[in-house]
Amino acid sequence: MLLERLRQDRLEARKAKAVVKYNLLTALVAEAAKVGKDQGNRESTDEEVTAVIKKFIKNAQETNDLLRLRGASPQDEELIVLHSYLPQQLSETDLHRILEEAKVAGANDIGALMAFLKQNFSGQYEGKLASQVAKAVLAR
Secondary structure, three states: HHHHHHHHHHHHHHHHHOHHHHHHHHHHHHHHHHOOOOOOOOEOOOOHHHHHHHHHHHHHHHHHHHHHHHOOOOOOOHHHHHHHOOOOOOOOOHHHHHHHHHOOOOOHHHHHHHHHHHHHOOOOOHHHHHHHHHHHHHOO
């Protein structure tokens, strides 16, 4: 499980005295574990952990944008660490191929195509890109 991998990597970062990585993973593990605990005192799923990682990435990118505006150097190390835990993202070409196949199989509206993606490829695509590709596939 992804949460267990984060915990293990946090321990390794502490042993290696990688302060930035350790602090980031400590916050990430706490936030990710909280999701499952809040929803029935259970372990968080990989999809839930991935959603938390994406939230951390968004926050780190916003922070970096603010730092650049103020003339300071961004904290790219955090983004590198966070991106390493995301599943391989589908390319636009892959999304196009997958959605074309789903359309042939009977998914003939945007809701059905997006539901197919969520059911079969959760966390492996960027929602805005998937929506654009789905609209293009339906326009054909």
